[in-house]
Amino acid sequence: MNENDERSQIPVISIVGGKSNSGKTTLLEKIIREAKHRNWRVATLKHDVHGFEMDQPGKDTWRHTQAGADVVAISSPQKxxxxxxxADDQPLDExxxxxxxxxxxxxxxxxxxxxxxxxxxxxxVHQGLFSKPEELMAIASDVSFDNGIPCFGLDDASGICDLIEETFGVKGKA
Structure with a gap:
């Protein structure tokens, strides 16, 4: 199996909401904890349209960036x-x-x-669903929807992970 085949087999699931403060991060934290309980290796990707800064002013990596480095890496035994x-916002697949x-x-x-x-x-917070029904694999909500899309409570990370296992065959390493 080549690198692209392996990459294309990793399921990618987007946690979305129509507005800020809808509870996306809170739900994602619960899902990550449940996934780790199942021994899944989990990656997350957060999109920030406003930009972000991870470097701390005055630290070595910040100084490298200020000097003009295009790529700065930092490595430790843990991370x-x-x-x-x-130059621009990168496409999700890239x-x-x-x-x-x-x-x-x-x-x-x-x-x-x-x-x-x-x-x-x-x-x-919301008046109606933001996404088109055909884009959704599930809804996490404090109310029920009768639209044929699986609906889970806002705290039901176990049920959501069960759906991910069933849909994508995700299994953790024992």
Missing amino acids: IAILEKV VLARIRDVDVIFTEGYKHGNKPKIEVFRSA
């Missing part, structure tokens, strides 16, 4: 981080192609992406 300057050796990838913030979606819907 590796690679920061790369880019960013995903950099992620390897995981059982599942969850994205947050790619609500217009072309990956299966789990929409977070809270009745106090």
Whole structure:
């Protein structure tokens, strides 16, 4: 199996919501914990349209960036981080192609992406579903929907992970 075949077999599921503060991150935290309980290797990809800064001013990697480095990497026995300057927002599939050796990838913030979606819907925040029904693999909500799409409670990470196992055959390493 070549690298592209392996990459294309990693399921990518987008956690989406119509608005900020809809509960996407809270649900994703619960799903990650449940996935780790099942021994899945998990990657997440957060899209930030406003930009972000991981370097701390004055630290070595920040100084490398300020000096003009296009790619700055930092490595320790526990983590590796690679920061790369880019000219424009990168397409989702190009960013995903950099992620390897995981059982599942969850994205947050790619609500217009072309990956299966789990929409977070809270009745106090939303008027209706943001996504088209054909884009959704599930809904996580505080109210029920009768539209043929599996609907889970906002705390039902176990049920959501069961659906992911059934849909994509994800199995953790024993």
